[in-house]
Amino acid sequence: MFPRLRAQGPTVLIPLAWAVVGLAHLDVVSDRAVLIFHVVAAVLIAAFAALSWDEMETDVLRVWRDILLVGLLLTVGGIVGLLVVQLRDPFLTTTILGWMVVPGIGLYYTGKRVVTGQRAYTAGAVLSVLGAAVYAGGLFPATNAALLAGIGLALVGQTVGIAQAVRQPRETPSG
Template sequence: MLRRLRENGPVVLVPLAWTFVTAAHLDLVALRTVLIAHLVMDAIIVAFTVVSWRDMTQGVLRAWKLVLLAGLGATLAGTAGLLASPPVDPLLSLTVVAWMLIPAAGLAYTGQHVAEAPWVYSVGALLSGAGAVVYAGTLLVGLPAPGLLAGLTLANVGQTAGIVNAVYQY
C-alpha cells in the first residue's frame, strides 16, 4: 500500500498544492493555515524522499530526487519566511518561483530521457517555466494580481500534466 501511495500520491498532491497556493494568493486561507501547510509539505517531502531514496539512484528518478531535495530547501525557506514576524514576503515569493522552476527543470530532463510521450514533459516544463516568468514579472513590475494567478495556473497545468503522464505511463 505504501508503494502505491508513493507512486500515485503526487498525482493528487501536485495540483492540490498549486490550488492551495492560488487560494492563499486570493486571501481565501489564513496565514497560519499557510504555515501549517508548509510544515505538512516539509514532512511529506522528507518522508517521500527517505522512503524513495534507494529507488531514485539513477536516470530520471535521480533527477527527481534532486528536485525533491532542492524543493525541500525552497519549502523550508518558505517555512522560515512564514515563521518570521512579520512574514518575509520576498522569501515567500522566491519559494513559489523556486517551486515553478525546479520541477520545470525536472520535467525538461524527463522529456529528454523517456520514450513514452516525452512531449508532455517538455510542454509541462515550458508551462511551468512560463508560469515562473509571468509570476515573477508581475511581482517585479507591480502588475495587478491576475498576473500572479496566471503564473500560478500555468505552473499548475504544466506540472499536473507531467505527473499525470508519469503515473499513467509507469
C-alpha cells in the same frame, strides 16, 4: 497500499499545493493554514525522499531525487518566510518561483530522456517555466491577475508532468 499512495499521491498533492498557493493569493486561506500546509508538505517531501532514496539512484529518477531535496529546502524557506515577518516577501517569492522553475527543469530533462510521453513532459516544463515568468512579471508592479495566471500555468504544467509519470512509472531512458 503505501507503495500505491507513494506512486499516485503526487497527482493529487501537486495540484492541491498550487491551488492552496492561488487561494492564499486571494486571501481565501489564512497565513496559519498556509504555514500548516508548508509543514505538512515538508514532512511529506522528506518522507517520500527517504522512502524512495534507493529507488531513485540513477538517470531520470536521480534528477527527481535532487529536485525533491531542493524542493525541501524551498519549502523550509517558505516556512521561515511565514514565521519571520522581515523575510516574508523574499522567502515566499523565492519558494514560489523555485517550485515553478525547478520542477520545470526536471520535466524538460525527463522529456529529453524518455521514449514515451516526451510531449507531455516538455509541455509540462514549458507551462511551469512560463508560469514562473508570468508570475515574476506580475510582481513589478504587483498584479493579482498575472500572479494567479502564473500559478495556474505551473499547476497545469506540473499536473500534466506528474500524470504522465504515473501513467509510465517504469519508463526506460532513451539515451
